[in-house]
Amino acid sequence: xxxDPRALGTALHEELTLHSTLCRREAGAFQQxxxxxxxxxxxxxxxxxxxxxxxxQTEGATSPLRFVNIRETGGWSHDARQAxxxxxxxxxxxxxxxxxxxxxxxxxxxxxxxxIGALDAAERAATLLADVLDVTLFAQGPGDAGGRQERRFxxxxxxxxxLKGWLGRFALQWTADNPIDLDxxxxxxxCVTACPENAIGLDYQIDMTAxxxxxxxxxxxxxxxxxxxxxxxxxxxxDFDLVLDLRPAGAGPTFLQHALxxxxxxxxxxxxxxxxxxxxxxxxxxxPKFFSYRQKLCAHSRNRGVGxxxxxxxxxxEAISSDPVRQQVVVNPHLCVGCGACTTVCPTGAMGYAxxxxxxxxxxxxxxxxxYAQAGGRQPSLLLHSQESGQQLVHELGRAAQLGVxxxxxxxxxxxxxxxxxxxxxxxxxxxxxxGATQVAVLFTGDEAPxxxxxxxxxxxxxxxxxxxxxxxxxxxxxxxxxxxTDLDAGLRAIGGACGSVPAQAARFTPTNDKRAxxxxxxxxxxTNAPARELPEAIALPKxxxxxxxxxxxxxxxxxCLSCVSxxxxxxxxxxxxxxxxxxxxxxxxxxxxxxxxCPENAIALQPRMLLTPERGQPxxxxxxxxxxxxxxxxxxxxxxxxxxxxxxxxxxxxxQGEALERLKMCGDxxxxxxxxxxxxxxxxxx
Numbered sequence: 001x002x003x004d005p006r007a008l009g010t011a012l013h014e015e016l017t018l019h020s021t022l023c024r025r026e027a028g029a030f031q032q033x034x035x036x037x038x039x040x041x042x043x044x045x046x047x048x049x050x051x052x053x054x055x056x057q058t059e060g061a062t063s064p065l066r067f068v069n070i071r072e073t074g075g076w077s078h079d080a081r082q083a084x085x086x087x088x089x090x091x092x093x094x095x096x097x098x099x100x101x102x103x104x105x106x107x108x109x110x111x112x113x114x115x116i117g118a119l120d121a122a123e124r125a126a127t128l129l130a131d132v133l134d135v136t137l138f139a140q141g142p143g144d145a146g147g148r149q150e151r152r153f154x155x156x157x158x159x160x161x162x163l164k165g166w167l168g169r170f171a172l173q174w175t176a177d178n179p180i181d182l183d184x185x186x187x188x189x190x191c192v193t194a195c196p197e198n199a200i201g202l203d204y205q206i207d208m209t210a211x212x213x214x215x216x217x218x219x220x221x222x223x224x225x226x227x228x229x230x231x232x233x234x235x236x237x238x239d240f241d242l243v244l245d246l247r248p249a250g251a252g253p254t255f256l257q258h259a260l261x262x263x264x265x266x267x268x269x270x271x272x273x274x275x276x277x278x279x280x281x282x283x284x285x286x287x288p289k290f291f292s293y294r295q296k297l298c299a300h301s302r303n304r305g306v307g308x309x310x311x312x313x314x315x316x317x318e319a320i321s322s323d324p325v326r327q328q329v330v331v332n333p334h335l336c337v338g339c340g341a342c343t344t345v346c347p348t349g350a351m352g353y354a355x356x357x358x359x360x361x362x363x364x365x366x367x368x369x370x371x372y373a374q375a376g377g378r379q380p381s382l383l384l385h386s387q388e389s390g391q392q393l394v395h396e397l398g399r400a401a402q403l404g405v406x407x408x409x410x411x412x413x414x415x416x417x418x419x420x421x422x423x424x425x426x427x428x429x430x431x432x433x434x435x436g437a438t439q440v441a442v443l444f445t446g447d448e449a450p451x452x453x454x455x456x457x458x459x460x461x462x463x464x465x466x467x468x469x470x471x472x473x474x475x476x477x478x479x480x481x482x483x484x485x486t487d488l489d490a491g492l493r494a495i496g497g498a499c500g501s502v503p504a505q506a507a508r509f510t511p512t513n514d515k516r517a518x519x520x521x522x523x524x525x526x527x528t529n530a531p532a533r534e535l536p537e538a539i540a541l542p543k544x545x546x547x548x549x550x551x552x553x554x555x556x557x558x559x560x561c562l563s564c565v566s567x568x569x570x571x572x573x574x575x576x577x578x579x580x581x582x583x584x585x586x587x588x589x590x591x592x593x594x595x596x597x598x599c600p601e602n603a604i605a606l607q608p609r610m611l612l613t614p615e616r617g618q619p620x621x622x623x624x625x626x627x628x629x630x631x632x633x634x635x636x637x638x639x640x641x642x643x644x645x646x647x648x649x650x651x652x653x654x655x656x657q658g659e660a661l662e663r664l665k666m667c668g669d670x671x672x673x674x675x676x677x678x679x680x681x682x683x684x685x686x687x
Contacts, residue, residue, distance in 0.1 A: 001075030004084055011088035011375035012095075023047040027054060034061040041094050045069045068094035072398025073415045077408030085377025086414050092371035093364050099356035104286040105333040107167045109241040109263065111282050112136070114172060116163075116254075117246025118143030119155070119203040121269060125244060126153050132279045133242065138174070139182075139203045140247060146202020149187055157182050157205050160253045161235060163243065166334040167263030167281065170240045177233035178205045184226035191217035191227060242281055244274070258449035259317035259337045288355040290338035290419075291331055297350035299592030301327040302567040307594030310545055311342035311351050316449035340423025345455050347547045347590040348570065349515030353423050358518065361418075362428055362511025368414050369435045373506065379412050379499050381439035382432055383480075383492075384424055387417040389445040396485035406489040410496060413441070422452045426459045426547065427515045430522040433467070433476055434507040438499035441478040443488070453479070461542045466610055467500065469539030471532025474500030503529035519547065520587075527612060539610040546608035549591040551584055553622045557603035558582070559642040560625055564595035564604060574619060580639040581624040587617040630667040632674065637667040 009016040019026045022044070033040045034055045040063045042051055048067045055061045070090050074083045113133040115122045120143035126135040130152070138156045139147070147155070157180075161173040180191070185204050192200045194217050199210035206217070206227075213229075221227045243264045245254060255264055263281060265274040299308040301324065311329060312320050319335035320342060329351075331342075343353040352358065365382065372380045385394060394415050401408025409415060418424060421442050429440050444453055460477040467476055475498045482488035507525040511518040527535070541548065551564075551573065560580050565573045572588035573595055575581065596604045627636035628643040647664060650656040656664065659678065663671045 001071060002081050002084075003075070003087070007084055007375065008088050008091065011085070011371060012092055023050055030054065031058045031061070034058055034063040034065070037062045039064045039066060039095075041066045041068060041091065043068050043070045043091065046071075066094055069395070072395040073409060074411075076398040076402040077411060078401060079411040080408075082411040085372045085375035085380075086411055088375040089368040089372040089377070089380075089414055093367050096364060096367060099360045102355045103289045105289050105336075107262065107285040107287075107334070109168045109281050109283060109285070112239070112241040113244060113278065114138060114170065114238075114240040114242070115244045115246065116140060116160070119147040120145040121246050123148055123153065125246065125267065125269075125275070128275055129244075129278060132282065136238075136240070138172070139205065140252070141205075142201035142203035147187065147204065151187060155182050156238075157203070158233075158236075162253050163255070165239075166261040167285070168241050169334070170243050170263065171237060172240060173235060173237045175233050175235050178208075179227050179229045179231060180204055180206055181226045181228070181231070184224055186224050186226070188224070190220040194220035242278055244278060257316055257318045259339065261317070261335055262337075288338070289333050290336055290340065290353065290355055291333075291343065292352040292354045293329070293331060294350050294352070295328045297348045297569070298328055299348050299350070299569040299590050299594060300329050302569055302594050303563075303598060305567060305594055305597050307567075307569070307597060308347060308590070308592035310345040310347070310455075314341045314345050314451050314455050316341070316451065337420075338423075339420040339449075339452070341420075341449075341452050341455060343515075344422055344425030344459065345545060346515070347545070347592065349513075352513055352515070355419075357513050358428065358511055358515065359513045361424060362431060362518070365416065365428060365432050365437075366435055366510055368416070369432065369437055369506070372414065373436060377412065379438045380436060381410075381413040381441065381499065382437050383409065383413050383415045383441050383443060384418055384421055385415060385443040386421050386445065386447070387419060389447050390421065390443045391415075391417050393443070393445060393482060393485055393488050397488050400485050400489070406485060407493060408489070410492060413439070413492065421448065422456060425456070426463050427518040427522070428511060429460075429463055429477060430466075430526065431507070431509075431511045431518060433472075433500070433502060434509075434522045434525040436502050436506040437476075438474070438502055439476060439478060439495065441480050441492075441495060444479060444481045446481070446483050458542075458544055462546050462608070465541050466539055467526070469536065469610065470526055470530040471535075472501045472526075472530070474498060476500035501531060505529055516547075516590075523610075535612050537611070537613055539612065541608035541610060543608060546591050548586075548610050549589055549606055549608040550586050550611065551589065551595060551622065552605045552607050553582065554601075554603040554605075555623050557601040558599075558623045559601060559645050560623060560639045561600065561642060563598050563600060567594040567598040569594065579624065580627050582622045583619040584622045585617065585619050586611050586615070628665075630670050631662070631665045632670040633667060635667050 003018060005016040005018040019029060022030050045067050055065055068090055070087045074087045074090060111134045113129060113135050115125055115135060116138045118141050119139040122137045126137060129135060136154045157178055158174045158176040161175055163172050165171050197210045197212055199207045200217060218227050245266050265278060267274045312322055317335050317337045319332045321330050323330045340353045342351045369380055385391060397406055398408055400406035432440055442456060457479060464477050478495045480491040482491050503525060509521045560582055562575050565575050570588045570590050572585050574583045576583060591606050591608060593606060596606055626640045628638045628640045629636050663674055666674060
């Protein structure tokens with residue numbers, strides 16, 4: 001792997017010493033470094049365990065340790081000699097401080113394991129776990145061999161009604177609707193032998209579709225008294241900490257979402273990893289609270305109407321639900337798996353990714369791109385991948401390139417590991433392009449929920465339409481689908497020549513945790529440096545969810561009731577206290593649709609677009625009319641269109657004839673005065 005310590009040191013503004021066997025003959029240099037008290041960065045992840053142990057054994061070692069991979073990600077590729085700027089960028093990003101800590105979510109597991117499945121398979125699995133966990137079985141048929149004669153574990157039976165919860169708090173409900181009480185059954189097999197229809201299996205439950213009601217089994221079980229056909233079905237419940245489900249997905253009430261709750265495992269009887277992970281899930285655990293939620297920014301609900309539902313629809317863990325009473329969404333932090341897809345599709349930034357935050361990730365991307373440019377790199381690209389399966393593919397590709405059977409990660413493409421690829425969206429994509437990234441590629445390994453891929457592709461279509469509208473040529477955003485290193489190598493080669501144009505001057509801003517503010521910073525720079533000689537007034541964006549757009553009002557239908565103003569969560573729609581007007585500030589609109597759904601006249605439609613004129617940030621009048629004055633005192637109390645629409649609808653109503661109809665043309669005060677002063681009106685006090 002070619003390395004130039006002088007060039008790297010110049011780019012990083014420090015003096016570097018090249019070590020080739022730091023974990024062997026040159027270990028003394030490492031021990032001397034860890035005694036300095038300053039952070040020590042080791043550009044080798046292969047021997048991370050060895051270096052950690054060596055630091056612990058070194059007397060006087062006080063330096064914090066960090067590790068970064070520059071081999072598979074940079075030095076092992078067909079163009080490794082040009083990878084110096086990328087290696088400098090990776091080293092610079094590794095020097096950044098760790099993200100600020102966030103609140104944590106706690107779990108407590110007390111050994112209680114539920115195994116659901118055929119009795120023979122459930123007992124086999126239980127024997128592998130019983131030394132660590134307290135196992136209860138829920139039999140779903142006898143399986144091939146049935147239950148063992150020796151009953152080592154409690155067995156439940158019946159029909160599963162529901163299974164809900166998470167690690168440490170699973171709740172099982174079932175209906176005990178079988179005549180055989182498994183607690184009383186001694187497994188003597190007398191009932192199995194006595195049944196002429198073979199309706200009783202070795203799970204010691206009766207198949208009621210095969211039973212003809214001769215009741216020979218009851219006579220055979222007279223001593224134990226475990227069989228009672230007159231026993232009423234009862235709904236029972238029990239709590240567990242862990243669940244091992246041996247049934248295939250979708251077989252009966254179970255968890256159907258893509259991201260299963262922690263503590264719940266499906267097992268096919270082959271992969272022992274699930275059993276090993278179960279054995280470790282005893283005790284107290286914590287995970288970061290990955291999200292932050294600001295209700296004031298949320299465009300989900302207003303006035304009992306539902307607008308934006310993007311986070312609820314995309315969540316693969318079913319951790320987000322709508323709360324119509326409080327007019328907000330509710331996130332269950334115990335079910336949240338930290339994918340961040342909800343934050344990516346949220347148009348307002350109400351749902352934010354907390355660990356790492358958008359600002360931390362933006363700083364990291366900015367550091368990578370700026371260091372790459374300072375080191376002389378050209379046309380930088382970003383490869384966003386997950387830190388588990390995605391990172392594994394990147395490392396496998398690096399090894400394949402070193403062996404000469406693949407090209408590897410190109411020198412201009414900088415891998416960026418994320419907790420999940422769905423956690424970074426359009427705000428950071430556009431920021432990266434404004435800062436000089438010619439490509440942003442997102443790696444999908446097949447582990448992602450289908451709605452994640454669809455959601456990110458939709459966001460990419462919006463961003464790409466905006467860039468093309470500004471005159472930036474080429475393709476900037478890509479989805480790379482790969483299940484193997486070979487797939488990844490082919491995918492990276494396919495997009496290698498599709499670099500997009502970028503601003504002549506790279507942006508210097510750092511993204512913030514305010515999504516809309518970051519988008520505005522990126523847009524301002526992209527528009528200011530747009531290559532198009534003459535910009536259009538507006539850029540049409542694809543139909544569907546869009547963070548930008550306008551509102552189109554049918555003036556013939558709109559009565560200026562201003563229901564849309566009270567429903568707008570972003571302050572894009574406004575009234576005018578001085579005149580009957582509906583005003584609109586396009587920069588604030590998040591295209592949530594609450595105004596469209598609230599309008600009683602169906603007079604509002606959404607139009608995704610990006611307005612490029614200064615009017616985008618200024619209020620403009622969408623509709624206005626003359627005020628309607630009271631026919632008695634002349635005081636304006638409504639709009640001409642609204643009063644005329646009301647009169648037209650109530651003209652044929654029997655309660656609004658003659659003087660009653662005329663009162664509708666009066667203000668509230670005059671209407672009361674006229675009603676009490678009328679001589680021909682019946683009063684309640686006279687009845």
